[in-house]
Amino acid sequence: SQKIEQNSEALNIQEGKTATLTCNYTNYSPAYLQWYRQDPGRGPVFLLLIRENEKEKRKERLKVTFDTTLKQSLFHITASQPADSATYLCAPKTRDDKIIFGKGTRLHILP
Amino acid sequence: DTAVSQTPKYLVTQMGNDKSIKCEQNLGHDTMYWYKQDSKKFLKIMFSYNNKELIINETVPNRFSPKSPDKAHLNLHINSLELGDSAVYFCASTRQGSGEQYFGPGTRLTVT
Numbered sequence: 001s002q003k004i005e006q007n008s009e010a011l012n013i014q015e016g017k018t019a020t021l022t023c024n025y026t027n028y029s030p031a032y033l034q035w036y037r038q039d040p041g042r043g044p045v046f047l048l049l050i051r052e053n054e055k056e057k058r059k060e061r062l063k064v065t066f067d068t069t070l071k072q073s074l075f076h077i078t079a080s081q082p083a084d085s086a087t088y089l090c091a092p093k094t095r096d097d098k099i100i101f102g103k104g105t106r107l108h109i110l111p
Numbered sequence: 112d113t114a115v116s117q118t119p120k121y122l123v124t125q126m127g128n129d130k131s132i133k134c135e136q137n138l139g140h141d142t143m144y145w146y147k148q149d150s151k152k153f154l155k156i157m158f159s160y161n162n163k164e165l166i167i168n169e170t171v172p173n174r175f176s177p178k179s180p181d182k183a184h185l186n187l188h189i190n191s192l193e194l195g196d197s198a199v200y201f202c203a204s205t206r207q208g209s210g211e212q213y214f215g216p217g218t219r220l221t222v223t
Binding site for chain 2: 032034036041042043044045046049087089093097098099100101103104
């Protein structure tokens with residue numbers, strides 16, 4: 001069955017450092033992969049989308065990579081700030097048009 | 112202006128009741144979704160509608176029935192509520208082909 005794993009449930013990073021979150025998927029080849037941010041009590045907010053033919057995408061302090069051979073996406077936040085603390089969800093899109101969300105990684109940026 | 116809105120935000124009800132959650136989007140999107148996020152925070156797709164037509168219907172009990180009166184609205188009706196239905200339900204919308212989904216604020220349903 002199709003499966004998504006995000007590296008850890010929680011990650012603590014010192015302010016100013018780069019936070020790196022991992023998303024691994026098995027048993028399918030997504031056409032694209034998205035990353036969302038979710039704050040407590042709120043709906044997910046779209047951050048970045050990367051397609052299967054793209055290796056890397058950037059948006060301000062955010063960078064996403066997509067390795068279809070390793071079946072993995074990495075999500076980086078550089079110069080992290082306490083305001084970046086949230087849960088980050090990986091969401092690959094299947095060929096039959098479904099977006100499957102990972103369980104998320106709770107990121108804590110420590111001041 | 113709110114892009115995707117849901118009502119109510121909180122819903123507390125007893126087992127066996129029937130309830131509805133409403134969703135509206137003012138983004139002009141043609142595809143709308145319902146997701147369920149359980150206590151373990153796992154976000155699972157339930158239904159997807161494109162131009163008022165049901166596209167995705169995951170393995171959801173038939174007590175759940177979505178209804179799309181027009182492209183801007185997708186409501187969720189739940190019959191004979193059970194304890195296990197307690198969760199946060201999110202509505203989302205997207206423009207077909209875009210991928211990027213816009214989520215509503217969620218409806219926290221508590222069944223007692």
